[in-house]
Amino acid sequence: MRAIQVAITGGPEVLQLSELPPPEPGPGQVRVRVAAAGLNFIDTYHRTGLYPQTLPFTPGLEFAGTIDALGPGVDGWAVGERVATPAGIGAYAALALAPAAKLVRLPNGVDLKLAAAALLQGLTAHYLAYSTYTLxxxxxxxxxxxxxxxxxxxxxxxxxxxxxxxxxxxxxxxxxxxxxxxxxxxxxxxxxxxxxxxxxxxxxxxxxxxxxxxxxxxxxxxxxxxxxxxxxxxxxxxxxxxxxxxxxxxxxxxxxxxxxPTLAHYTADQEELQWRAGDLFRWMADGELAVRIDREFPLAQAAEAHRALEARQTTGKVLLIP
Structure with a gap:
């Protein structure tokens, strides 16, 4: 499968397009065919080594797509379901993994690309306003x-x-x-x-x-x-x-x-994750929350996407499309 791999930490140029074997879902994991991956500043921190990762790795936490395979012990999910996650593994790829406990189902009224654009940043905005300092x-x-x-x-x-x-x-x-x-x-x-x-x-x-x-x-x-x-x-x-x-x-x-704060501590269990995601998707489906996609990059242009983000040339969300 096509995927971005980081073999050494550094600037955007270390984001290299590679052919890798599909990842196999382990216990409690699902594999998702990625429709779109959301670009986030934390991805740049992983790339530079500010937040260390085990090398080599495929970056990206946030994506939306359809379930492709289930790992051992996964119940309540089915191949073909439309899902998104803010806490996946290797989102910059055609196929990526996610813990089943960090998945959310997408309502019919929410497009896959919009879900990838909204989830991580929307969850962040939700916990900031509702929990960190309750406005x-x-x-x-x-x-x-x-x-x-x-x-x-x-x-x-x-x-x-x-x-x-x-x-x-x-x-x-x-x-x-x-x-x-x-x-x-x-x-x-x-x-x-x-x-x-x-x-x-x-x-x-x-x-x-x-x-x-x-x-x-x-x-x-x-x-x-x-x-x-x-x-x-x-x-x-x-x-x-x-x-x-x-x-x-x-x-x-x-x-x-x-x-x-950090998102992981504000989506600590399924109940909290589903509450926040449920609010976001309901508002989106009802037209009460506008999600702006600034631009889309093909996977091969991941380095250009990082440069645009770090130069603050973007407004709204940047997506990578496998």
Whole structure:
């Protein structure tokens, strides 16, 4: 089968198209014929070695497709079912594996490509708004990279919960997308420092929460944007990992809260995964949640897809098509 393989860590050029034998599903696993794989920043962390993997490996966690084979001990699933997962193994391939416990069935009204585009980032947006910092109608939230895949979904979900949304993005073109998603205010932070502007928009008080996926380059300003006892949710490293932080900094900035969540801890069991995915797919099927696919790349152009993502040239989701 055709698959991308990483033999050494490094830049996008290490993503090499290869012919590999089909993976065999082990106990508790299913094999899926991949219709589309979702590209996520965590894939770049695996590629560079920031999050170490055993070499060689096929990258990719998120995909949608149809079940091709069942491993030993798998019950309740059937060959041919339409499924998606945010926690698969080797998504950049024609065939990939997934733990049965991390699969979700797709409603008839949800397209396979849209499922691959929405699941991991949609689940992330869901846990951020519903669980990490539970948004209320009285809250003001700041969302960095608001024109990205998670950002556009998080803006919409935050508005569903009645919160006031301040979206940050890097250009006027992206600002238009963020406004269309429902943001109350948009700051182009390449044109002006965003912390003073957030203070101005909140009458000097600061935001209740900042959802920050950018990392090193926005961390300090994100802290400066918060009200006393506000929360910084640092959930990504798009500009690089945040350097070590003294707890005393949180005290001097207003007794702030800081958390670094990850999806695995917010989809810890089938019940939680199905709750979050069920909400997403219902909203999508009802036309209440818009999923933006920025572009699709054939599998052979995985390196180009990574370059586009890392250069922040994308708005919404990037898909790889085997």
């Amino acid at each position: 209320r109608s009285s809250d003001t939230c700041v969302i960095t990279a608001a024109a990205g895949g998670v950002g556009l979904l998080l803006v919409q979900i935050a508005k569903r919960l009645g919160a006031r949304v301040i979206g940050l993005c890097g250009s006027e073109a992206k600002a238009s997308l963020v406004r269309d998603a429902g943001a109350d205010e948009v700051i182009v932070y390449t044109c002006e420092p965003f912390a003073p502007r957030v203070r101005e928009l909140t009458n000097g008080v600061g935001a209740d929460v900042v959802y920050d996926s950018v990392g090193a380059s926005t961390f300090e300003a994100s802290l400066e944007s918060l009200r006393p006892r506000g929360m910084l949710v640092s959930f990504g490293n798009a500009s690089g990992p945040v350097p070590p932080v003294s707890p005393l900094l949180l005290s001097t900035k207003g007794s702030l809260f800081l958390t670094r």
